[in-house]
Amino acid sequence: MTTPFPKRWWLLLLIPLLSASAAIAQKLPSIASKTAGMKKYPGYFTYYYDDETGKVWLEIDKLNQEFLYVNSLSAGLGSNDIGLDRGQLGGERIAYFSKQGPKVMLVQPNLAYRATTDNPNEKRAVEESFAQSILWGFKAEAADGNKVLVDATDFLLRDAHDVIGNIKRTRQGNYRLDASRSALYLPRTKNFPKNSEFEATLTFTGGEDAGRFVREVAPDVQALTLRQHHSFIQLPDNNYKPRVADPRAGYFGISYLDYATPVGENIEKHFIARHRLQKKDPSAKVSEAVKPIVYYVDNGAPEPIRTALVEGARWWNQAFEAAGYKDAFRVEVLPDSADPMDVRYNIIQWVHRSTRGWSYGASVQDPRTGEIIKGHVSLGSLRVRQDYLIAEGLLAPYEEGKPVSKAMMDMALARIRQLSAHETGHTLGIMHNYAANNNASVMDYPHPQVSLDRAGKIDISHAYDTGIGDWDKVAVTYGYQDFPKGVNEKKELDEILAKGRKDGLLFISDRDARAPGGAHPVAHLWDNGASAAEELLNVLRVREKALQNFSEKNIKPGAAMSTLEDVLVPVYNYHRYQTEAAAKLIGGVNYTYAVRGDGQLVTEVLDQREQQKALDALLKTISPETLTLPEHIISLIPPRAPGLRSSRELFEKRTGLTFDPLAAAEASADFSVSFLLHPERASRLVELGARGNSLSLLDVTKQLVDNTWKSPRRKGLQEQVQLQTEQVVLTHLLALANNENASYGARAVATAALQDLKGYIESRQRSYKQDAYQAHLTFALDRLTRPGSEEVKPSRALDLPPGSPIGSGEALGCE
Structure with missing residues (x-):
């Protein structure tokens, strides 16, 4: 059994500790003596710069007073794929300085959980229920009354913007901060009555495993030098x-x-x-x-x-x-x-x-x-x-x-x-x-x-x-x-x-418009027109005219002929966004962000006739006539000239260095069919078809197969485009039939469509000699019957070159 100390014993133990604390406080020099010879920057938080040591000394005269702390990236890396842009904000947070013995803590309270009340006990209960964050700990080096001086150098010279993490997350290398090549950047370190601004030059070293995106922009991948900014702002x-x-x-x-x-x-x-x-x-x-x-x-x-x-x-x-x-x-x-x-x-x-x-x-x-x-x-x-x-x-x-x-x-x-x-x-x-x-x-x-x-x-x-x-x-x-x-x-x-x-x-925002299987009939990115289906036909007419006119006049005199491909890409894929918009009419459901009592439409299935118009227009995008590039364009584009980089902005190719019109057609066809047979859309078509006044998935798969596999045979290059488009359709039907994210009904319809297609292929095989079409049928039948066909994924097709700006556009404030 432990015998408790008498209360007076605790007091006797505390007296020397309190005396030591007071002695420490008394030993702290004055701020004036500590900063003698340094340049003073008066302002919201007065600070001092020691030119001999390169240190920044922060005078804290607002203990326990909240302010806004913002960090940002003032000089960036220049790679959109990594995302470390000039001027990029890093986030804002409420913070305050709290002195705890010889330490001064920079504390971020947790504002995600609050108690809006005048009762301090209710507030305290919430504050103590959720974690706070101490962003940094400083040592008090000098003091004048309620003012404390701390060395802020390490705080300002840290990787507050997480440059290291950003590069690592994008698999572009493992870097570390090199203190010997980092320092305060004085031209952008300033003080004002309501805000104090600090900036640091930071160098990140490593680079042994630097990725392509880093190598594209860095003069030396073993030393990436950027600048980060810190702002202390009066609320x-x-x-x-x-x-x-x-x-x-x-x-x-x-x-x-x-x-x-x-x-x-x-x-x-x-x-x-x-x-x-x-x-x-x-x-x-x-x-x-x-x-x-x-x-x-x-x-x-x-x-x-x-x-x-x-x-x-x-x-x-x-x-x-x-x-x-x-x-x-x-x-x-x-x-x-x-x-x-x-x-x-x-x-x-x-x-x-x-x-x-x-x-x-x-x-x-x-x-x-x-x-x-x-x-x-x-x-x-x-x-x-x-x-x-x-x-x-x-x-x-x-x-x-x-x-x-x-x-x-x-x-x-x-x-x-x-x-x-x-x-x-x-x-x-x-x-x-x-x-x-x-x-x-x-x-x-x-x-x-x-x-x-x-x-x-x-x-x-x-x-x-x-x-x-x-x-x-x-x-x-x-x-x-x-x-x-x-x-x-x-x-x-x-x-x-x-x-x-x-x-x-009407207001409809990101989540509803960006989803590739989305249902809202008027919420799309990069579209035009009162009717998405009618505008798709207009866009296809413009595209057709531009391709008819396409010639060496699309590039400046003296430009390498291979740069015609750069100009061709946005013309050939000119209809891509309107295609996506039209696809969303198929299985479309109109709705609003209604609240009870405002009298708005809540939900309404899009009329079947409008869905059919959209399907007709979308099927036109995968016709051989639309997908096949004319000979006068193909013959103009040689392999890439020396000194010109090949990039993701160009068509993917399966033919090596030579221009590949079939690959361009394959990627475009896959783009259209991927929207049409998206598992969410397919599942919705099953549900809406059962409710009536809507296309069903049976309607869609039948028309898709009829307009590809069962359509009249083409000749020449159009034949090859037609054959590969049929394989693309088969790929997506196989994927849908085996996609566990699709409903049972959608998978059943896709399986039935595959069985029907198998019978059709078998009947056609008996009617054709050994030619390209016969080989096509044999290959398709093998895909339908070989073990492991459930592993076929839509991603096997080639991708379109990027249309939207390169990189992630999922952020809600992007365009």
Whole structure:
């Protein structure tokens, strides 16, 4: 049995400890003596720089006071595939410094779980139930009263942006931070009254196993030098009023669990992300803003692109005017004296990479409320060149003795205006709206609107929109309207959305539009037209005309003839996005983000006749006539010239160095059939067919087989295209029949279609001699009967060259 110490014994033990602690505190030098000879930078957090040691000393005079800590990447790697871009934000977090004996901790509280109450005990119960994070520990080196001095050098020179992890996750090598080649970067280390900005040059070494993407961009793969930025930012005051999120309004935002919520109410709270904007006179129909929102365009963007970026971003003022603001949204060129990483500047940054990639709109937000403190757009500079390439492919503009049409540059700049507006919209808090084609929103992904004029010539003069859309005005009004006192805000917000619905405006965002097996008949990426099926036929007509006109005039005089393939790729695959859009009509279900009582449509199966139109159009995309390249194009394209890199932007080939028109046709056919027989779509077709007034999977598989395997035989190259397309169809039927993610009904229909096809092939075999068709039938029959046929996967076919910007576009603020 242990005998407890008397209480006075504990006191006797504590006295020397307390005395030692006091002695330690007394031994700390003053801040002035510790920093003598160092350069002082007064500001939000005053700091000192010691030129002899390269150290940064941080004076902490706001212990236990929350602030916003943001880390970012100010100088990037230049590889879109790895994703470490110039100006990339790394995330924001609430933090505070807490002194614990001789240590000073940088603490991040857990705001995902809260108790919004005045009761401190309720708050404490939540705080103690969930983990906090201590981001860094410092040692107190000097003190003056409540001020403490710490050495912040190691904190600033760490890999806060996780460059090492990003490179490793993309399998591009194992790197480590080299402290001997890392230092504070003084030109971008600055201090201001409400924010302290630090920047560090960091060098990562290793590279023995560096991947291709690293080797493409690094001057020496054994030493990657980038710069990372740290911002300590004063939090906004408490005068901002969060706005409750509504699923119909299309806003990003914050969410958290509030344990002070009454039991009968939803514990999960959602608020939209938006800038703080107030009218000088909220009761006036039109009012100036107390403080306008100002964005700055990167002065590193060249002309005429810089002007196009300014003009496109300024479109948003039209939306703010519709909400009753006067000159509340402004766009200017960034002054030379300003730093794009400074939190005080909303920035539209021009970012270069080795390959074309996604642009994105991000923001620094107050995690407590969702208030946007800084909008930060990153625009990939190669996008404008891709649109120019598309225009070259459509127009074949390089005729001897004739000036080059300015229509191509006009189209490319029109796209840049739209892109600037789109990504700026994300930094205003607004999500994608993929149900807003026909110019209803700049938050859709726009495919160039191209048509044939009365003379049958390709017209690109109206390729892209020239202003803000009607949905964008509704969204801004919902998010930024400043209501007078006494107004029922929820009622007014509901009426804003109701008016939008009355005007025919619909909001459908990423999850519903991006899914390859998606069901919504109007929610697609990169599509046009009121009818996806009719627009697909229009796109195919434009494509056919462009291929008819395709010649050496598609490249500049003196260019290597092999570069014709670069221009051909976007022309041959011009219909790819509209194909996907039409496929979603097959087994389509219309729906909205309805809430109880708003009177919206909830769900409705798309009429069978509309589904059939889409199926007819999609089957046209896999016809030999559509897929077969004409001889006048094939004969123009030699193997790649020396010095020209072969890249993923070109067609995959099975013929070695020579151009492979069959491979191009195979990839295109596989693309169409993959959407048609997607397991989710197939399973839905079984269900909808049983409910009536919809195509069934039986209808689809029969028409697919009839239009391929059972269609009239072609000759020449068209015959080979036809035969390989039939093998592609067989591949997808085999895969569907054995796909455990598909419903039993879908797998049963696919199995029945395969049995029927097997009987058809056997009957045809008896009628043909030993020729290409006979060999084709023998191969197909072998695939149907050989053991292990269930292992056949759709991925065996060749892939299309990338159409969307290269890299991952799944992020919600990308385009």
